[in-house]
Amino acid sequence: MILLDTHIWIWWVHDDDRLSSSMRKLIFENESDGIGVSIISCWEVAKLVEKGRLELPVVTSDWINQALSYPGIRLIELIPEICVKSTEMPGGFHKDPADQIITATSMYYNWLLLTCDNKILRYQYVETFGT
DSSP, X not given: OEEEOHXXXXXXXXTOTTSOHHHHHHHHHTTTTOEEEEHHHHHHHHHHHHTTSOOOSSOHHHHHXXXXXXXXXXXXXXXXXXXXXXXXXXXXXXXXXXXXXXXXXXHHHTOEEEOOOHHHHTOTTSOEEOO
8 A cells, every 4th residue: 555645646636747657657556455545635635725726627525526536545534543643753754734644644554655745755754755
């Protein structure tokens, strides 16, 4: 199982050129094992739309429902252990709450996290793929 950071999920759904061919391949190869999307990514998409930083072709709730129906996608619920882990991350992880939850989810389940976020890529306590 792999876990997609929010921007990777958006780029994949929108077939965005910023998503590298190696990342596309990795996502495709994991369809049968599962492609995780944290519930916090749904919130983050809605906040990006609210702030005018993301335009969607349909209303936000429809986009989320459609994007969650892509092959292999599994919505990863927020459980108490991940909530706590996100507040106890070693090494001074940065302060963005969505990134904390997504990274803690990856760490909790020991899943590879696909991201292009440099702050996450530099964080030594989580396994990432970002090319």
